[in-house]
Amino acid sequence: MNLDIAEPKKLVVITIKEERLDAHNAADLKAELLALFEQGKKNILINLQDVRFIDSSGLGALVSGFKNAITNQGSLKLAGLQPQVKSMFELTRLHRVFDIYPTTADVPELP
């Protein structure tokens, strides 16, 4: 019998319930993402709708997660960026790196 049994890839959605993603809390996000990868979760969506302010450390934590996702053959996508947060991605050219969606509802389901 030839079977192809696949578990659909599940997307882990992380909503950051902070007004600031900065040098004070970026290490926490980085550690949470690492823990998820260690648990075998590969596909992550980060909802930034509540984040009003991001600095270079916040961007760095997202880059760290993105690189870990790629290493694990997964993905790290972003949604819900407020305009000024989005402008930080543009200034640092990181908008070319991440898949960025207006809201979590706009993210296509994984195969």
Add this chain to the structure above:
Amino acid sequence: MEKNRIEIDIKIPNQTRYLRLIGKIGEELAIGLDEYAGNRNTLAYYINLVLTESVINTITHANACDPNKIVHLSIGIEQDDLVIRVFDEGKGFDINEVPPPDFEDLAEGGRGVFLIRSIMDSVNYRKKGSENVLEMRKSLVKGEK
């Protein structure tokens, strides 16, 4: 003190939990600048960011993350410029030697000084007596950079 001059002198413990407070002070100052030629909400975000990036650099580098040290900074208006100064007593560095980020290489760090330079009209770091001062200026009459 001359007319229209503002100088807010701040000393905080060398701890990241105070970044929010410092950023907020800068935002409030920027929002109140009726004379600014550009968008004041954008300026507020930018000043918050420049304060956050410059103070975290002092916390981690000059003050080596020692929670018992202090960070001394000032935020002010001098003539037509918004001026931020961050003082430290560390060994100092040459800010002109800090390379811009390599946009093709996805490094985790190395964007802080780039962001400060992108936003401010002038950035310099020099020795003054026994301390170093990082001075960052943004013209309020030129509008958005």
